[in-house]
Amino acid sequence: MSLAMSNITRRFGQTEVLRGIDLDVAKGELIALLGPSGSGKTTLLRIIAGLDWPDAGNLSFEGQDWLLKTAAQRKIGMVFQHYALFPHMTVRENIAFGLTVLPRAQRPGKAQIAETVQRLLTFLQISQLADRYPSELSGGQRQRVALGRAMAIEPRVLLLDEPFGALDAQVRRDLRRWLRSVHDSAGITTIFVTHDQEEAFELADRVVVMNGGVIEQIGRPDQIYDHPATPFVARFLGLTVELPVVMKAGRAEAAGFDLTALPRRALPEGPATLFLRPADIQPVADPAAPFHLTEISSTGALLRVVAESDSGCRIEAEVPRRDGHGLETGMNVSLCAVAGQIFPGLASQRASSPVAAETTPHALKENRL
Ligand SMILES: Nc1ncnc2c1ncn2[C@@H]1O[C@H](COP(=O)(O)OP(=O)(O)O)[C@@H](O)[C@H]1O
Ligand SMILES: [Mg+2]
Structure with a gap:
C-alpha cells in the first residue's frame, strides 16, 4: 500500500469537515476524489500534502507516519486550479524552480537540472x-x-x-487524456480532485465519491456508474428520477411503469424507492396507461419528454431522437425502465443532500444537483 488513511477527522470550529475518512491508495494508482463543492476534498488533499493536520486519524506512506513529516519531507507535487506560474520566469525556469531551491546537499548541479527540465519538456510535449x-x-x-x-x-x-477547473470543455477533455497518458508512462501515485463526474470517470482507476466529509462510495468508474451505493451517489450520477415503488417477491412495481426489465433484488417486501436516469426510461404507446405525454422538446440528438399521470406524477425521460418518431403530446404511454437502482424505504432522507426537496409520497420529483 502506498498511501494509507484511517479515520481522518478535521474540524473547523464546530463544523466537522472530514468525518472519519478511510482510504488506501495503491502505488501508481490514479484516484479521483469526486464530490460537490464543500464536501471536504481540498481539506483532505491539504492534509495529505502536509499543509494542514487532522484532529484525529492516521496518515502513512509506505509504512512511514506522514503526520510526523513536514510538507517538504513528504516530497509531494501539487497543482491547483489557479496555480500562478512565476510571471517573470520562462517555462524552462518555472519547471526548474523546485530543483533550484532544494537545500544545497540535495540540489542537483546546473547541467543536471537543465537536463531534467529538458527531459520533462519533451515528456510533457511542451x-x-x-x-x-x-x-x-x-x-x-x-x-x-x-x-x-x-x-x-x-x-x-x-x-x-x-x-482543469478554469478551462473550457474541449481543452479539459484534451488535457484529461494527456494527463492519463502522462500518468501511465510516469506511474506516479496520483490523487485528482474534481466535482466533474465525467472527468473523474474518464481519468481515474478508482473514484472516491465524497459528500459532507464522508466517503459515500469507492469503486471503479463502471462499478459506481452501474451500482451507486447510496441515494446521494445515485442523484449525483444523474439518477434524478425518484419513483416510490412497492417491492413484491424481489420485483419493484409502480402504476403505469413496466419494471420487469430490472433485475430482481433481495429487498424486503413493501415500500422502496427506484432511482432512474431520464435516458433509461422509455415511453411506450399504450391507450390504457395512466400517463400521457405533456411536453416533447428536442435538444438535438435527444428528445426530452415529459409524461404526467392523472394523479399528478410527473416524469421526465430522454429518448434518442431517431427512436422518438411515434411520440406525440397527448398520447397515453406506459413507462418502461431499462435500468435503475432501488433503495429500501422512501428515500426522502436527503439530509446530507444539498437539494432539500419537499417530497410528498406520491408526487414524483426530479432532483438535480
Ligand atoms: N480553514 C478553514 N476554516 C473554516 N472552514 C473551512 C476551512 N477550510 C475549509 N473549510 C470548510 O470546510 C468545508 C469543506 O471545504 P473544502 O475541503 O474546501 O471542500 P471542497 O474542496 O470539496 O469544495 C467547507 O464547508 C469549507 O467552508
Ligand atoms: Mg476544493
Missing part, C-alpha cells in the same frame, strides 16, 4: 513552449507547465486540485 513566459501561454498550456513544475522534484505523490 518543448516548443520552453522559452515563453506564462503570459504568452493559453490556460491549458499553463496547466501543462504547472504539472511539469510539480513533477520536476520527482514527487512520490502527485496531488491535483481541480487543475
Whole structure:
C-alpha cells in the first residue's frame, strides 16, 4: 500500500469537515476524489500534502507516519486550479524552480537540472513552449507547465486540485487524456480532485465519491456508474428520477411503469424507492396507461419528454431522437425502465443532500444537483 488513511477527522470550529475518512491508495494508482463543492476534498488533499493536520486519524506512506513529516519531507507535487506560474520566469525556469531551491546537499548541479527540465519538456510535449513566459501561454498550456513544475522534484505523490477547473470543455477533455497518458508512462501515485463526474470517470482507476466529509462510495468508474451505493451517489450520477415503488417477491412495481426489465433484488417486501436516469426510461404507446405525454422538446440528438399521470406524477425521460418518431403530446404511454437502482424505504432522507426537496409520497420529483 502506498498511501494509507484511517479515520481522518478535521474540524473547523464546530463544523466537522472530514468525518472519519478511510482510504488506501495503491502505488501508481490514479484516484479521483469526486464530490460537490464543500464536501471536504481540498481539506483532505491539504492534509495529505502536509499543509494542514487532522484532529484525529492516521496518515502513512509506505509504512512511514506522514503526520510526523513536514510538507517538504513528504516530497509531494501539487497543482491547483489557479496555480500562478512565476510571471517573470520562462517555462524552462518555472519547471526548474523546485530543483533550484532544494537545500544545497540535495540540489542537483546546473547541467543536471537543465537536463531534467529538458527531459520533462519533451515528456510533457511542451518543448516548443520552453522559452515563453506564462503570459504568452493559453490556460491549458499553463496547466501543462504547472504539472511539469510539480513533477520536476520527482514527487512520490502527485496531488491535483481541480487543475482543469478554469478551462473550457474541449481543452479539459484534451488535457484529461494527456494527463492519463502522462500518468501511465510516469506511474506516479496520483490523487485528482474534481466535482466533474465525467472527468473523474474518464481519468481515474478508482473514484472516491465524497459528500459532507464522508466517503459515500469507492469503486471503479463502471462499478459506481452501474451500482451507486447510496441515494446521494445515485442523484449525483444523474439518477434524478425518484419513483416510490412497492417491492413484491424481489420485483419493484409502480402504476403505469413496466419494471420487469430490472433485475430482481433481495429487498424486503413493501415500500422502496427506484432511482432512474431520464435516458433509461422509455415511453411506450399504450391507450390504457395512466400517463400521457405533456411536453416533447428536442435538444438535438435527444428528445426530452415529459409524461404526467392523472394523479399528478410527473416524469421526465430522454429518448434518442431517431427512436422518438411515434411520440406525440397527448398520447397515453406506459413507462418502461431499462435500468435503475432501488433503495429500501422512501428515500426522502436527503439530509446530507444539498437539494432539500419537499417530497410528498406520491408526487414524483426530479432532483438535480
Ligand atoms: N480553514 C478553514 N476554516 C473554516 N472552514 C473551512 C476551512 N477550510 C475549509 N473549510 C470548510 O470546510 C468545508 C469543506 O471545504 P473544502 O475541503 O474546501 O471542500 P471542497 O474542496 O470539496 O469544495 C467547507 O464547508 C469549507 O467552508
Ligand atoms: Mg476544493
